[in-house]
Amino acid sequence: MSRLSVFLSLPALALVSACNFAGEDAVSPPENARTGNQAQREAMVAAAHPLAVEAGLEALRDGGHAVDAAIAVQSVLGLVEPQSSGIGGGAFMVYYDASDRALTVYDGRETAPAQIDETLFLDDEGDPLSFMEAWQSGRSTGVPGVIAMLAMAHDDHGTRAWADGFTYAAHLAEEGFAVAPRLHQIASRVAEVTQIDERQPSARYLFDENGDALAVSQVVTNPAYADTLRAIGEDWRNFYTGEIAQGIVDAASERPLPGYLTMEDLAGYEPLRREALCTPYRELQICGAPPPASGGVAVGAIMGMLENFEMSAFGPESATGWHLFIEASRLAYADRDRYVGDPAYADVPVEGLLDEAYLNARADAIALNQAIASAEAGTPPGAPQAAVDGSDDAPGTSHFVIVDAQGNAISMTTTVESPFGNNRMTQGGFFLNNQLTDFAFEPRDEDGRLRANAAAPGKRPRSSMSPTIVLTPDNEFVLATGSPGGNSIIAYTAKSLVGMLDWDLSPDAAAALSNVVARGDVVSIEAGFEGSKIETLREFGHEVRGGQGETSGIHIVRQTEDGLVGGADPRRDGTVRGLGED
Structure with missing residues (x-):
């Protein structure tokens, strides 16, 4: 029996509204920006910047x-957090429709x-480029997808005028925001x-004439971005033509x-609706x-x-609990590296990987006190022959969660890939992505x-983005989570x-919990992880690098x-606020 289930999109309710602003000067974050860990809220926004949260709450x-x-939220993040x-x-959005208890x-x-072809990141001798060479090159840029995706979701569910979604960010871009x-x-x-x-337009935006980064709290404007947002607000297709x-x-x-993007590539971009992947976990x-x-x-x-393990019996203070998490991570990453790609171009055994x-058989290989000598990809049902691809994703990404007054929920991970994408800014005041560096540099x-x-x-590069929504067996909303990184x-x-589900932590505590990454x-x-647990993990046979900076x-x-x-991760500038906290 497969563990995999799917959900289809269904229409949402109709409500009409407008947007307004609190003031006309350079906008500062609300003072109560980190008070989200409270109950009795009818709607809530959690995002990587207080001004993005406020924009979402206005809507x-x-x-x-x-x-x-x-x-x-997205239009403001692109202004105040352009590094991410x-x-x-582009982005992936998992959407929960409360009226029909369905996911899209x-x-x-x-x-x-x-x-392009498979040799995109090979040099004239057939050797892979270094990441630094590829990062800021024109070859790294794919056709941006987030605007078309949001337009599709708005057509399906939006209740305000499309243009209203961009007015808050356009105001900030003209009046200024603090770094x-x-x-x-x-x-x-x-x-x-x-x-x-x-040569790099970024020097005219976030760096001074000496090439130094602008100081914290320095006010920045970006009128070109405001003009771009207004043009998109008139018609989203203006972005692609x-x-x-x-x-x-x-x-x-x-x-x-230089890259290979053409006007035809942009005009031909199409976002997609897909079925969500759902796996059972302890009645959820x-x-x-x-x-x-x-x-x-x-x-x-x-x-x-x-x-397969009683994780609640160990808890976050137990080296054994983290050992189990590490082993499951190693095995999952191994399978991910071998099999996952764009399903339109590769035979991805999704059902087999979650069977x-x-x-259960993969879990049987995990011992309570001994590390697996080498975590290798398995052979899931329906597995094709595939080469292992250990490509890394860069950490220039952002994640936000929204729940509205009707109970509709969004978990969305959005990215330009590396910090400031490929560091090239268009005349429209926004950075290009370097998303194509997510492809394998060595194609064979x-x-x-x-x-x-x-x-x-035309292929979509593999992504590690993990926007997640947890539901009850009756498809009622439980939580939404996700991260950049x-x-x-x-x-x-x-x-x-x-x-949250095993160790009974609050959202804030779960976000703040030490990060342990095993691939x-x-x-x-992460630095701050208690030392005796590290020593125990080493005794179990793990090669541990402690004191790392894991900026989730x-x-x-x-x-x-x-x-x-x-909950909002304390490692970044993010906040969470609910309606009723104003």
């Missing part, structure tokens, strides 16, 4: 739908240009490893290593996005293996077998689920008997 406060709030996401990138996944993943600590930090790091010069699209093509065509259902997102498969596999008997293994995640025309997203998201034979453990950005909203409770 909900005026009676808007969760999708309307998502448009507002933006309209030049909206796939806004970027697509590769029609003119947040993480924006300053990431900009400073980018300045250290790249040459910020006149005309002046905005030409700006994307021109920026991607700049040297070094863990639901996520299917391939080309690997989170729904890998998070589901981790949890499916852990269901109950298969996961030593035996000549094509990797599941090899580049191809490159390929560590899978571990971060699974950690938050174990923390391959190395376990990366988990955001959670959970339904309780007393109302909604939220």
Whole structure:
């Protein structure tokens, strides 16, 4: 019997609203920005910046739908947190319709240009480019998908006018916003490893004339972004045709290593509706996005293996509990690396990877006090021959969660890939993504077998994004979670689920819980993880690298008997607030 179940999209309720602003000066975050861990809330937004949270709440406060709030949140994040996401990138959204208790996944993943082939990141000698070469090249940019995806979701469920979703962000772009600590930090790091010069438009936006990052709290404006948002508000197709699209093509065509994007690539982009992947876990259902997102498969596999153990008997202070989490993670990552790619181009054995008997057999290999010598991919039912692909995802990503007054919920992970995408800004005031670096740089293994995640025309690169919604057996909403963090997203998201569902932690505590990432034979453990547990894990045979910086950005909203409770990761600038906290 398969553990896999699917849900289809269904229509939402209709409500009409408008947007307003609190003031006309440069906007500052609300003082009560981190008070989300309270009950008695009728709606809630958790996102990576207080101003994005406020934009989402404005939409909900005026009676808007969760999708309307998502448009507002994304448009603000692209302005105030451009190192992580933006309209030049892509996203996966898991949407829960409260009226029909149904899930839909909206796939806004970027697509590769029609003119590329599997050698995209090989040099003239057939050797793979270094990541630094590929990162800021024009070759790294795929067709942005988030705007088309949001437009599709709005057509299905939105109740406010499409244009209203962009007015809050356009106001901020013209009036100014204060540079947040993480924006300053990431900009400073980018300045250290790249040459910020006149060729890179980013120098005119977040860096001063000396190439130094703007100071924390310095007010920044971006009027070009405001103009772009207004054009999108008039018609979302304006992003994919005309002046905005030409700006994307021109920026991607700049040297070094100009890319292959064309106006035809942009005009032909199509978002997709997909069925959610749901795996049972202790009387609940863990639901996520299917391939080309690997989170729904890998998070589901981790949890499916852990269901074989009484995780609640160990708790977060137990080395054994973390050992079990590590082993399940290693096995799930191994399968993910071998089998997951764009299902339109690769034979991905999704049902086999989440098959109950298969996961039980994988769990049988886990001992309580001894590490597996080498975590290898298994052979799930329906497995094709596939080459292992150990490509890394870069951590320039953001995650947010929204629950509206009708109980509709969104878990959405959105990204431009690396910090500031490929560091190329269009004349429209937004950064391009470098999403194509998620493809395998070496498209074939030593035996000549094509990797599941090899580049191809029109293909969507594999992603680790793991937007997750948990439901009861009757399909009632329990919680939504997710995180940025490159390929560590899978571990971060699974950690938050174990923390809440097995260890009875609040959303805030689950987000703050130490991050433990195990992929391959190395376990990366966050600084602050208690030392004796590390020593025990080493005694079990794990190769542990302690004191690592694991910068998750988990955001959670959970339904309780007393109302909604939220959590925001303390590692970033994120906040959570509910209606009624104003």
